[in-house]
Amino acid sequence: MVDFTAEEKAAITSLWGKMNVEEAGGKALGRLLIVYPWTQRFFDNFGNLSSASAIMGNPKVKAHDKKVRNSFGDAVKNPDNLKGTFAKLSELHCDKLLVDSENFRILGNMLVIVLANHFGKEFTPQVQAAWQKMVTGVASAVARKYH
Numbered sequence: 338m339v340d341f342t343a344e345e346k347a348a349i350t351s352l353w354g355k356m357n358v359e360e361a362g363g364k365a366l367g368r369l370l371i372v373y374p375w376t377q378r379f380f381d382n383f384g385n386l387s388s389a390s391a392i393m394g395n396p397k398v399k400a401h402d403k404k405v406r407n408s409f410g411d412a413v414k415n416p417d418n419l420k421g422t423f424a425k426l427s428e429l430h431c432d433k434l435l436v437d438s439e440n441f442r443i444l445g446n447m448l449v450i451v452l453a454n455h456f457g458k459e460f461t462p463q464v465q466a467a468w469q470k471m472v473t474g475v476a477s478a479v480a481r482k483y484h
Contacts, residue, residue, distance in 0.1 A: 339416070339419060339470060339471075339473070339474035339477070341416050341417070341467070341470065341471075344463075344467075345466075345467040345470060345471075346416055346467075348463065348464045348467040348468075349413055349416070349467050349468060349471055350413055352452065352456060352459070352460070352464060352468070353409075353410065353413045355456070356406075356452075356455070363392075363393055363395070363398045363399035363402045364393075364402065364447075364451045365402055365405060365406070365444060365447040365448040365450075365451045366398055366401055366402035366405060366444070366447070367389075367392050367393045367395075367398050367399075367402065368447040368450060368451065369440070369443060369444050369447045370386060370392045370398065371389045371392055371393075372447070373440075373443055376440055376443075379440070380397070380398070380401070382397075383395060383397040383398060383401075384397060386398075405444065405448075406448075408423070408475075409448065409471075409472075409475065412471060412474070412475050412478075413471075416471065416474070419474045419475060419477070419478035420478050420481055422478065423475065423478035423479045423481070424478075424481070438476075438479070438480035441475070441476035441479045441480055442472075442473070442476040442480075444476075445471075445472025445473065445475060445476045446472065448468075448472055449465065449468050449469060449472055452468060453465065
């Protein structure tokens with residue numbers, strides 16, 4: 338799987354500890370649904386997804402995005418066991434929801450963009466590298482059941 342250095346773990350944990358989960362509500366998933374509109378098919382019960390403003394203001398998008406961020410919080414706490422941390426989510430998304438596994442990679446990239454926007458200069462290239470490694474590891478762990 339993914340091996341993190343002590344420095345990478347520190348960078349990830351430090352930044353995540355400063356993240357206001359409520360303040361970031363809906364941004365990563367919202368970006369996914371806007372930039373990659375075909376992903377909306379997995380959220381047909383979310384109501385109005387007809388425009389960028391509708392998506393970003395949609396309470397179901399915000400609620401699901403919070404679940405995603407909480408799952409990433411679990412990854413931050415367990416970087417050495419991403420497979421185990423995401424085993425149930427992998428099964429759910431593969432067997433029941435039938436989500437294309439590529440979407441996990443794309444969503445991870447959306448989270449990196451949200452973090453970069455939120456933290457600005459603090460989101461250095463080294464911090465980004467650590468986070469790219471994290472979101473790649475999470476995407477791989479969630480997609481594990483597909484392989």
